[in-house]
Amino acid sequence: MTARIIDGKAFAATLRGRVAEGVAAFREETGRAPGLAVVLVGADPASDVYVRWKGKATLAAGMVGTEHRLLAETTQEALLALVAELNADAAVDGILVQLPLPGHIDSAAVIAAIDPDKDVDGFHVVNAGRLAVGADGYVPCTPLGCALLLEDVLGDLSGLDAVVIGRSNIVGKPMAQLLIDRNCTVTIAHSRTRDLAAVVRRADIVVAAVGRPEMIRGDWLKPGATVIDVGINRVEDAAGRRLVGDVAYDEALAVAGAITPVPGGVGPMTIAVLLRNTLVAAHARAGLAKPAI
Numbered sequence: 001m002t003a004r005i006i007d008g009k010a011f012a013a014t015l016r017g018r019v020a021e022g023v024a025a026f027r028e029e030t031g032r033a034p035g036l037a038v039v040l041v042g043a044d045p046a047s048d049v050y051v052r053w054k055g056k057a058t059l060a061a062g063m064v065g066t067e068h069r070l071l072a073e074t075t076q077e078a079l080l081a082l083v084a085e086l087n088a089d090a091a092v093d094g095i096l097v098q099l100p101l102p103g104h105i106d107s108a109a110v111i112a113a114i115d116p117d118k119d120v121d122g123f124h125v126v127n128a129g130r131l132a133v134g135a136d137g138y139v140p141c142t143p144l145g146c147a148l149l150l151e152d153v154l155g156d157l158s159g160l161d162a163v164v165i166g167r168s169n170i171v172g173k174p175m176a177q178l179l180i181d182r183n184c185t186v187t188i189a190h191s192r193t194r195d196l197a198a199v200v201r202r203a204d205i206v207v208a209a210v211g212r213p214e215m216i217r218g219d220w221l222k223p224g225a226t227v228i229d230v231g232i233n234r235v236e237d238a239a240g241r242r243l244v245g246d247v248a249y250d251e252a253l254a255v256a257g258a259i260t261p262v263p264g265g266v267g268p269m270t271i272a273v274l275l276r277n278t279l280v281a282a283h284a285r286a287g288l289a290k291p292a293i
């Protein structure tokens, strides 16, 4: 058996197309374009790539993207002042502060300063709380993108056993919440989990968000399982410099029912959902009904 490869890149392109249609309708209705402000502190080369992609995607969707690049030495005070300015700016619907921030800055304080109604990353405690209690709010882009892929592949997820490996606030925890909401029976694994291979072997759905190259082996998987690989790891070996996921992809292909590749799986979905969240924020701020995407 060889697994179906889940084409996140194609799915994301379709989603971006729907967002672009929604943006055109929004512009018609309000006479302005949705605005996304991206803040990058320091010159981390990996972050730089994502920020540039976000800029291109915003433009292609018909939105207004603004980039705020600050020096690595920027003080927390200066960063908070910029966030306050963006909160007050009527042309800005969404604010994204690229993480990680330099060590001298308290990330939690910066995220807390973002207006929850402009928090298109869904990182603010208010949005985390809304997700936890099932209220309407902004859901972190990566796990929402994973949920959309899972529903596309599997349809109704009710009753399926899901294992999420990783418990970060931006991927693992919200992912588990979204799976619970879709009636999965969810296990959250992490670095203290005993016998991870046995835990993974029970799962119909495996979401790997660990940050360890190819840690999840093919023989850990239940045959036919659906595997969502969130990991993005830069490695250098005999095959050269490349990106690999948290799952040993070639091994998993022979066992899984379906799997996301890295690159071309979850990553493009993250950016498409970010645009979707920004469109939703623009509608809410303009007092319009939530768009159906």
Ligand SMILES: NC(=O)C1=CN([C@@H]2O[C@H](COP(=O)(O)OP(=O)(O)OC[C@H]3O[C@@H](n4cnc5c(N)ncnc54)[C@H](OP(=O)(O)O)[C@@H]3O)[C@@H](O)[C@H]2O)C=CC1
Pocket (backbone or CB within 6 Å): 142, 165, 166, 167, 168, 169, 170, 171, 172, 189, 190, 191, 192, 193, 196, 209, 210, 211, 212, 230, 231, 232, 233, 266, 267, 268, 270
């Ligand atoms: N595709 C995309 O759009 C995105 C990709 N990513 C990628 O996803 C991955 C995870 O990101 P993020 O959630 O931010 O990472 P974090 O480092 O915040 O969290 C990693 C999690 O993995 C767990 N973990 C670490 N080692 C092991 C182990 N040996 N066995 C089991 N669990 C382990 C940690 O456990 P503990 O809590 O016990 O320390 C932690 O909960 C990274 O590769 C990142 O680059 C992230 C965001 C977006």
Ligand SMILES: Nc1nc(=O)c2c([nH]1)NC[C@@H]1CN(c3ccc(C(=O)N[C@@H](CCC(=O)O)C(=O)O)cc3)C=[N+]21
Pocket (backbone or CB within 6 Å): 049, 050, 053, 096, 097, 098, 099, 100, 121, 141, 232, 243, 262, 263, 264, 265, 266, 267, 268, 269, 270, 271
């Ligand atoms: N506030 C904040 N919000 C984020 O959403 C956020 C962040 N900070 N910090 C960094 C992580 C990482 N992240 C990615 C987005 C897209 C790809 C992506 O499109 N990846 C391509 C490949 C990219 C490449 O070739 O390097 C793919 O997987 O196909 C990857 C990673 C968002 N993040």
Ligand SMILES: [Mg+2]
Pocket (backbone or CB within 6 Å): 101, 102, 103, 104, 105, 106, 107
């Ligand atoms: Mg810090």
